[in-house]
Structure formats: C-alpha cells, structure tokens
Amino acid sequence: MDRCLKLERRTALRRIAGLAAGVFFLDVPALTGCSSGPTGDATVRLPLAGLPEGRRSNVVVSGLTVELVRDGSSVRARSLLCTHQGCTVRWDDAAQLYKCPCHKGTYDASGNVVSGAPTRPLDAYPFVIENGEVLVRPLPTKAS
Numbered sequence: 001m002d003r004c005l006k007l008e009r010r011t012a013l014r015r016i017a018g019l020a021a022g023v024f025f026l027d028v029p030a031l032t033g034c035s036s037g038p039t040g041d042a043t044v045r046l047p048l049a050g051l052p053e054g055r056r057s058n059v060v061v062s063g064l065t066v067e068l069v070r071d072g073s074s075v076r077a078r079s080l081l082c083t084h085q086g087c088t089v090r091w092d093d094a095a096q097l098y099k100c101p102c103h104k105g106t107y108d109a110s111g112n113v114v115s116g117a118p119t120r121p122l123d124a125y126p127f128v129i130e131n132g133e134v135l136v137r138p139l140p141t142k143a144s
C-alpha cells in the first residue's frame with residue numbers, strides 16, 4: 001500500500017463517519033490521482049455534508065473510481081477513466097486539465113477532450129440527492 005493511499009484513508013476515516021457498510025469514501029487532494037477502495041455493485045450513498053465544497057473526492061462505484069465535486073447543493077460525478085483506453089486520468093490543478101498518463105490525452109474541467117487520443121468526454125455518473133445524501137449510481141450498461 002502506498003503512502004498516498006494510507007494518508008487518504010486516514011483522512012477519510014476522520015471526516016466520514018456513519019457510512020453504510022461496503023461504502024468507502026476517499027477525500028483525495030488534487031493532483032495526487034490516488035484512488036482505491038472496496039468494490040461493489042450497488043449505488044454508493046454518502047452524506048452531502050461530508051463533501052467539502054469544491055474539493056475533489058473519489059468514491060468507488062461498481063469497482064470504478066468516480067470523482068465527486070460538490071457545488072453548493074449539487075454535485076458533479078465524473079468517471080476518472082480515460083475514454084481512450086481506460087487509464088486513470090489525474091486532475092492537474094496548475095494546468096486546469098485532467099491528464100491521462102498513458103497517451104497524453106487531456107480533458108478540460110468539464111471533462112471535454114482538449115487534446116490527444118480520446119474522442120469523447122469523460123463519463124458523467126448518474127446521481128440523485130435525497131434526504132441529505134448523495135446516491136451515485138453505476139453507469140448504465142451499453143447495449144451491444
């Protein structure tokens with residue numbers, strides 16, 4: 001286990017209490033790109049109050065890392081998997097871009113492709129906010 005992940009877990013445990021079993025929440029500083037946690041197929045629930053305004057935080061939904069950013073009473077839920085070949089992108093705060101380490105693809109803050117091999121934006125995850133909780137749902141499966 002790397003140092004970054006240990007620090008994230010410690011931070012998450014301090015900040016997030018009372019989450020349902022099987023849900024693991026990581027509070028991830030920008031630029032680290034660290035993410036991990038147990039996997040599960042169910043909708044992820046977490047308290048909206050546990051998401052600091054404007055800060056990037058990661059959760060794992062059906063085994064995939066999803067970045068959450070609170071914006072007032074709403075949330076942005078975005079896949080961190082590059083749409084080219086699925087590498088994990090990292091937010092570069094200085095450049096204000098998501099950067100893919102595999103083939104140098106970049107995305108803007110809205111997840112739209114800026115340069116490189118990707119041809120479509122980062123996926124947005126469906127979510128709802130109910131009774132003070134954010135429920136992030138797995139991406140719908142694509143028909144073949």
Ligand code: FES
Pocket residue numbers: 082083084085086087100101102103104105116117118
């Ligand atoms: Fe991201 Fe190729 S996997 S640019």
